[in-house]
Amino acid sequence: MRALLPFAAMLALGATHAAGDQHHWSYGGPEGPSNWAKLDSRYRLCGSGKSQSPVNIRLKAVYQGALPELEFQYHPAPFHITDNGHSVQVDVAPGSSLHVGTDRYELIQFHFHHPSEEEIDGKRFDMVAHLVHRDSKGALAVVAIPLKVGHENPLLATLWSSLPKPGDHHEVIARQAINAADLVPSDHGYFTYTGSLTTPPCSENVRWMILKTTEEISKAQLDDFAARYPNDARPIQRLNGRHVIASR
Numbered sequence: 001m002r003a004l005l006p007f008a009a010m011l012a013l014g015a016t017h018a019a020g021d022q023h024h025w026s027y028g029g030p031e032g033p034s035n036w037a038k039l040d041s042r043y044r045l046c047g048s049g050k051s052q053s054p055v056n057i058r059l060k061a062v063y064q065g066a067l068p069e070l071e072f073q074y075h076p077a078p079f080h081i082t083d084n085g086h087s088v089q090v091d092v093a094p095g096s097s098l099h100v101g102t103d104r105y106e107l108i109q110f111h112f113h114h115p116s117e118e119e120i121d122g123k124r125f126d127m128v129a130h131l132v133h134r135d136s137k138g139a140l141a142v143v144a145i146p147l148k149v150g151h152e153n154p155l156l157a158t159l160w161s162s163l164p165k166p167g168d169h170h171e172v173i174a175r176q177a178i179n180a181a182d183l184v185p186s187d188h189g190y191f192t193y194t195g196s197l198t199t200p201p202c203s204e205n206v207r208w209m210i211l212k213t214t215e216e217i218s219k220a221q222l223d224d225f226a227a228r229y230p231n232d233a234r235p236i237q238r239l240n241g242r243h244v245i246a247s248r
Contacts, residue, residue, distance in 0.1 A: 025200050027086075033234050036200050046202035052237035053195030053208060054117035057244050062191065065245040068101030070143070070188040070209060074181035081162050082171045086199060087111040087232050088225065090159060096180060098133050098141065100209075105133030105141045107180060114226050116146055117198050117233045118210050124233070125214060126222055129183055130198075140197075141207040143190075145183060150216030155182040160221060166228050185213040193244045198234045212246075 025031050025039055037047025045052070074096040081090050089111040096107040109132050116128035125146040133141045147153075155178060162174045189212040196204040 025086075027232050027234070036202065040200070043200040043202060045196065045204060046200055049196055049202055049204050050240045051194055051196055051204045051242060052202060053198050053206065054119070054234060054236060055193065055195065055239055055242075055244070056119040056122055056236050057191050057210065059121055062244050062246045064248055067190070067192060067245060067247040069247075070190060071099040072181055072184050072188075073097045073099060074107065074179055074184070076177040076179045078176075079174050079178050080171050081159060081174060083164055083166070083169050083228060085169050087113065087229060088159070088163065090178075092178070092180060098131075098143065100141070100207075103135060103141075105135045105139075108132050108134055110180060110183070112147075112225060113198075113233045114222070114229050114231065115233055116144075118144055118146070119236055127217065127225065129215075131180065131183075139205070139207070140203075141209065143184075144208065144210040145185070146211065146214040147217050147222075148214045149219050149222055152218035153183075153216060153221060155180075156217055156221050160224055183215060185211060185215050187211075187213040189213065189247050191244050191246050193239075193242055195237075195242075 025036055027033065031039060036043050077093040077095055079090050079092050081088065089109055091109040092107055094106060098105045098107065110129055112127055112129055114127045116125035118128060126149050127147040129145040129147060131143040131145065133143070158176070158178060162172050164170055164172055191210045191212065193208055195206050195208045196202050197206060
């Protein structure tokens with residue numbers, strides 16, 4: 001157990017999906033997205049922010065740019081998995097990183113939304129995985145991997161088998177290692193823009209990279225997640241003059 005303490009300490013510092021979660025919030029009813037900003041003063045950007053996420057990517061309005069390639073230097077690592085009441089979140093041990101040109105971001109955690117939060121020409125995918133990274137100065141970068149129904153996903157099979165029972169939000173410390181690279185498609189073409197966290201406190205200046213290529217999950221894997229979370233996707237936010245740039 002002592003060997004796990006450094007990892008646990010990292011997780012306490014690194015969790016961003018449920019950051020600031022002192023007040024209960026949800027995806028519907030009086031504590032839903034339209035009221036997040038009213039639940040806590042720390043959530044004010046959820047209502048007043050001008051660079052919020054997710055967004056609808058309109059392909060005809062996308063700018064083409066010479067963007068740096070995404071280099072995923074991910075490695076097998078132990079993980080913690082939690083049904084946190086808002087999503088399934090997987091916290092990973094240090095050692096995996098994302099390189100975007102000269103910028104380096106450490107992988108902190110990844111989680112899922114059903115359906116996808118991002119839209120392409122007004123259409124959502126079956127699910128999305130959000131891989132959350134942080135650089136040495138604390139800046140966040142999130143890679144969104146769209147998921148669609150098809151073949152079973154081996155990594156999700158491992159994760160889903162480690163989940164606590166529905167309604168049980170305690171954290172499971174998994175003894176086996178996983179490699180988040182198994183969730184990343186071989187084609188790393190992407191869209192990028194500056195946005196926010198999609199959950200309270202809706203912090204801005206988040207670097208978003210949405211992959212153009214989807215990964216597959218089985219219908220059973222989708223159904224298992226949907227049984228827990230029929231809808232954990234924030235509504236689309238206005239671009240407010242921001243540009244979405246696509247890699248060539």
